[in-house]
Amino acid sequence: MTDYAVVNPATGETLATYPLATDAELEQALATADAASQGWARTSTVAERAALLRRVAELHRERRDELAATIVREMGKPLSAAVGEVDFAADITEFYADNAERIMKDQPIDILGEGTAVIRRSPLGVLLGIMPWNFPYYQVARFSAPNLLIGNPILLKHAPQCPESSAAIEAMYRDAGFPEGAYTNLYLTNEQAAAVIADPRVRGVSVTGSERAGAAVAEIAGRNLKKVVLELGGSDPFILLSTNDLDAAVQAAAEARLDNTGQSCNAAKRFIVADELYEPFLEKFAAVMSGSKVGDPFAEDTVLGPLSSLVAAERLQAQVDKAVAQGARLVAGGQRDAAFFPATVLTDVTPEMDAYREEFFGPVGVVYRAVDEEDAVRIANDTPFGLGSYVFTTDDQQAQRVADRIEAGMVYVNLVLADSPELPFGGVKRSGTGREMGLLAADEFVNKKLVRVGP
Numbered sequence: 001m002t003d004y005a006v007v008n009p010a011t012g013e014t015l016a017t018y019p020l021a022t023d024a025e026l027e028q029a030l031a032t033a034d035a036a037s038q039g040w041a042r043t044s045t046v047a048e049r050a051a052l053l054r055r056v057a058e059l060h061r062e063r064r065d066e067l068a069a070t071i072v073r074e075m076g077k078p079l080s081a082a083v084g085e086v087d088f089a090a091d092i093t094e095f096y097a098d099n100a101e102r103i104m105k106d107q108p109i110d111i112l113g114e115g116t117a118v119i120r121r122s123p124l125g126v127l128l129g130i131m132p133w134n135f136p137y138y139q140v141a142r143f144s145a146p147n148l149l150i151g152n153p154i155l156l157k158h159a160p161q162c163p164e165s166s167a168a169i170e171a172m173y174r175d176a177g178f179p180e181g182a183y184t185n186l187y188l189t190n191e192q193a194a195a196v197i198a199d200p201r202v203r204g205v206s207v208t209g210s211e212r213a214g215a216a217v218a219e220i221a222g223r224n225l226k227k228v229v230l231e232l233g234g235s236d237p238f239i240l241l242s243t244n245d246l247d248a249a250v251q252a253a254a255e256a257r258l259d260n261t262g263q264s265c266n267a268a269k270r271f272i273v274a275d276e277l278y279e280p281f282l283e284k285f286a287a288v289m290s291g292s293k294v295g296d297p298f299a300e301d302t303v304l305g306p307l308s309s310l311v312a313a314e315r316l317q318a319q320v321d322k323a324v325a326q327g328a329r330l331v332a333g334g335q336r337d338a339a340f341f342p343a344t345v346l347t348d349v350t351p352e353m354d355a356y357r358e359e360f361f362g363p364v365g366v367v368y369r370a371v372d373e374e375d376a377v378r379i380a381n382d383t384p385f386g387l388g389s390y391v392f393t394t395d396d397q398q399a400q401r402v403a404d405r406i407e408a409g410m411v412y413v414n415l416v417l418a419d420s421p422e423l424p425f426g427g428v429k430r431s432g433t434g435r436e437m438g439l440l441a442a443d444e445f446v447n448k449k450l451v452r453v454g455p
Helices: 022-040 045-062 064-075 079-098 100-104 140-152 165-175 190-198 213-222 246-262 275-290 308-323 374-379 394-406 439-443
Strands: 004-007 016-018 116-123 126-130 154-157 181-184 201-210 225-233 236-240 267-275 331-334 344-347 364-370 391-392 446-453
Touching: 004 165, 016 140, 016 165, 016 213, 022 225, 045 064, 045 079, 045 100, 045 140, 045 165, 064 079, 079 100, 079 331, 100 140, 116 140, 116 236, 116 439, 126 140, 126 190, 126 394, 140 154, 140 165, 140 201, 140 439, 154 190, 154 374, 165 181, 190 201, 190 213, 201 213, 201 308, 213 225, 236 374, 246 275, 246 364, 246 391, 267 275, 267 374, 275 331, 275 344, 275 364, 308 331, 308 344, 308 364, 364 374, 364 394, 374 394, 391 394, 439 446
Parallel strands: 126 154, 126 201, 154 181, 201 225, 236 267, 236 391, 267 364, 344 364
Antiparallel strands: 004 016, 116 446, 331 344
C-alpha cells in the first residue's frame, strides 16, 4: 500500500501510485540538504540565486500545458484555472528574482552613538514545507521562491494526492540548475514529517492546511524550538453595504465563492448583506450560483469541476445536511453527484448551528442579513477564523472604517480575486501566523543579523 496516489476525482479511477520514502532515503535527503546549507547557501551570491529562480519561472511557462493537465487529473481543478495557477506560480517566482537585491540588501539603522549599524539578512538553514492539494503549484512557489533566494534549502512534503505535480516542481528546480540538496521532494508519512521537524538540521517549517494539521505541526515545532509559519483555514466575510451596480456585486460574490470549485482558504464564504439589499442580492446570487456549470474539468466552459475527492464531497454533503437539519434554509444546490457538488446557497444560519462557525470547503455560500454597518462588522468578526475579507461599499470613509475593524489578515475593498505576488498573504486568530508572498515572506525564515561597527 502507498499513501501517495493519483486518483482522478472526476472518475474515481486510480491512475498511478508512488512508494513512500524509506527512512534511509529520508536520512540521505536530510544530509544532502544540510550539506547544501553549509556549502551552496554560503558560497552562492544573491545574483546567482536570483538567476536560478528566473529560470524556474521560465520553466513553469514552458511546461504550462503539461503542468496544468497534471493537477486537473490529481485534484479536479478546471483546466483554465489550472493554467492560470501555473502562470501565477511563475509570476511569484519571478517576483523574487526581480526583487532579489532589494530583499537582501543591508538595512541601515540610525544609531545613537558613533559608527554604523545594519541589519544583514542571512539564511536560517534547511526548511520543511508541508503543502496542500488545493493549489499544488502556487502554494509551493510562495514558500520556496523567497526562501531559496535567501539560501534556505527546501524539503517539500506535498499532499499525498499530488505526487506527480510535486515531482514536476522538483524537476524544474533541478533543471534550472539548483544544486543537489537545494530543493528535495519527499513522499513522507506524517510520522516521518514529525521526525524531520524534530531533526536539529532543520531550522523551520511552513504549513498550509487545516487547523488540525497546523496545530499538530506547531506542537512539534514548539517542543523543538523551531520557527513555524501557518496558513490555515478561513471563513472569509463578503460584506455588501451599498452598491451602484448590484449585478456586478453579485457576480463578484459568486466568483469569490466559486474560485477553485470553492476549495480556497481565502474564498468568500459568508455573505453579509445590508438589510435593504438582502432580498434582491439573495435572489440574484442564487440565480448566478445555480447557473454555474458543473462538469468535466477539461471542458472549456466548466466553472465547477469535481471536489478534490469523493471523501471531500461526502464531508461537504454531511455539513450541508446537518445545517438544514438544524434549521438553515437551502436556497440553491445542496445535493452532490459522486465527487461533483453544485453551487449551493444557505440562509437563516444562526449562532446556535454548527454551520455558523464551520468552514465550508467547497462551493457553498451562506448569506446573512445585517441591519446596519455595526451589525455587519459584528457578524464578520464572529468567527474563529481571520484570513481574508471583502468589503463592497460606495462610501470611501465607510470602507476604511470597516477595514480597520475587521479581524483579518487581508481586506479587499470593492474587488475580489486580486491576489498578486507583491501582496502579503496570511491571517490571524485560528487562520494562522506569519505571512507569505510579497516582501514580508522573505522576513519569515531569515536571520536578521545586527552588524554594529564602532568609529
